[in-house]
Amino acid sequence: MKFSRHIAIIGLSAALSSFAYAEQKTPEVITFLQQQGVEVVDTFKTDAGVTGYAVTINGRALSVYLTPDNKHAMIGNLIDAQGNDLGAEAIQRLITGPANDKAWQRLADSNWVADGKDTAPRIIYTFTDPNCPYCHKLREAAAAEIAAGTVQLRHIMVGIIRQDSPSQAANILGAANPAQTLLQHHTMLGKGGIKQDQKAIKNGNAAVNANTQMLQELGYSATPTSFYKDENGEVVSVQGLPRPEALNKMLGK
Template identity: 45%
Template sequence: MTRIHKLRTKPTLLVVTSLAAMLAGLGARAESAHPDAVQVLVEQGVDIVDRFDAPGGMTGYVGTMQGRPVSFYLTSDKKHVVIGPMLSETGKNLTETNIRKSITGPQNEEAWSKLENSDWVRDGKESAPVVIYTFTDPNCPYCHRFREAAKPWIEAGRVQLRHVMVGILKQDSLPKAATILGAEDPESALHENQRSYENDGIAVDREVVSANHKRVTANNSLMSNLGLSATPSTFYKADDGTIAMKQGLPRPEELEDMMGSSQP
């Protein structure tokens, strides 16, 4: 009898213990859970990084999903979520500011320190107050156009572009980038490529390439490790002090923010 009694009570005790643990877990989960409309997104894979008070009595959220930043807004009744950017009455993208502050800003701060220690070519006065890093392929038409657009700020001494030379677009991109990096005067070589861009750019110096090609491949790896796939990819300090990044050719209306001032 004793043996049978033990066999019957032992499972019962296990069940009671398991139920107690489950109830405790559910209580903790309920206490820390987001509103249902937000929890749906969390269960779909959104990792919430920060939340903030948003206009109209809403609560804003920023997070990541599969490594990409996302943003959404919980309505004041806490029953609905609006996904996407929010614009002010003046057209300012409030969402972009919050994503930059909480997600891309810290990521770009880390990238900035890596760029400082990379192989780059200074373009502009060393004393220029604004420093901008840009990944540049010698054969990239958009890099060429970006440099032309930035020219007024560079010549006015306001901006120093630091070209992180890469070779990814054409077969001779790496040799050209190595020729520029390894030149006795890299800035002059960069300008030569800019001036002669329409005529196939700078002439490749094989001896210089042999001695400097690893510097370019290191920049290629840096660009890839930062998750970038387009040139130019440009890092600059935004007006709120955070580090911002622009892939591709900036639009004309973006240039003044990137350069830190109106066009000279």
């Protein structure tokens, strides 16, 4: 799956930066971008000698770079010889970080299924569709840490992949024992999952709808989408199944 940075909650970071940014004279090319719907959160310096702008476009966080003549702008990533994204830290600090911090509380208050010990030091909220093969692979990758008690996955069940995804998700959330039901579903995924219980589906429908709406409001559209806190306590979001290095970081290895 492709990785992307989608941010829907931008009001807080924009408000914190608006006063400082307003004092600066805006180049015409940046004004043009704003007229096209680009929202500028703040500026940042780069080692390349060009000024960067942390912006959002249709809820997506991006970097814009102003050329030294102040007449041209480049939209996208600016990298150095080592492949480092010169705008990544600024985007995280100015947009992604504040948005994820706000999202973390929403995730905690949502309808999720605990997978692992409550005493686990690392909590990972992950949007899970019952029919998502990458969600299943993420669970398999985290199995050792879950068994060791170092990680707890909190599955926020949604239904977006197949026509029967909403009912399957509701079947899990509305069960008498959602955690056990989810594990049974993972075990039987190759056979179509667990048998559906109409009473459980009725009980879980509203929660699944609320979870799916929250996923969309946060600016994401695919599963798994996961949130965790890194070693500095900053909330990090990852869409899709992470590559091995990023996965190890997520699991605290």
